[in-house]
Amino acid sequence: MTKDILITGVGGQGTVLASKIIAASAMTEGNTVHSAETIGMAQRGGPVTSHVRIGDTAYSPLIPLGKADVILGFEPSEVVRNINYLSPEGLAVVNTTAVKPVTESLSRSGYDGSEMIEYLKKNVRCVFVDGDRECRKLGSAKFLNIILLGVACGSGELGISKETMLEETGKRVPAKFREANIKAFLAGFEIGEQVFNIPPRDL
16 A cells, blocks of 8 residues: 655644554554654644655655645644645545634734635645534544544545554553543544545646
């Protein structure tokens, strides 16, 4: 299997854990995996981008522009910032809940992510996830990363089985939160299944 997956968001959203679960799941299924992270002031809400490349043909851990099969987007503006990585046939899984930058308190631009979402709707093959709503159902915003993983897996675009990803998720979360994270993954998986047949579109 050959897959290029870009995970993007801001510090504190669990993007790095999501990339590690994808990489470990792919390796468990016998694939070669390369991965890398670029982190900008992550603990202060800065951008975080992880590259996961699955397959023997990837000689660099960084995905070339226009080659990502999937973008897993934890924040809409970060998806737009990285959209040049997505292939014309690729899928973006996008959390619609915006994270306001620190500068918002100074500029008062009114950023709420809506312009970014509209842009993505017009230009990208994507599935949108109301992260706030789904996390409220589970009682914590900390489940966002696992929900989005479930959506990506359920869409079929990752090429990794649900069973493997559940197993690797269970290994990497605290035991006392394991059941809740499994529930979060399955909730996302159900959303992903509903969009399995989204057709490709040209950027």
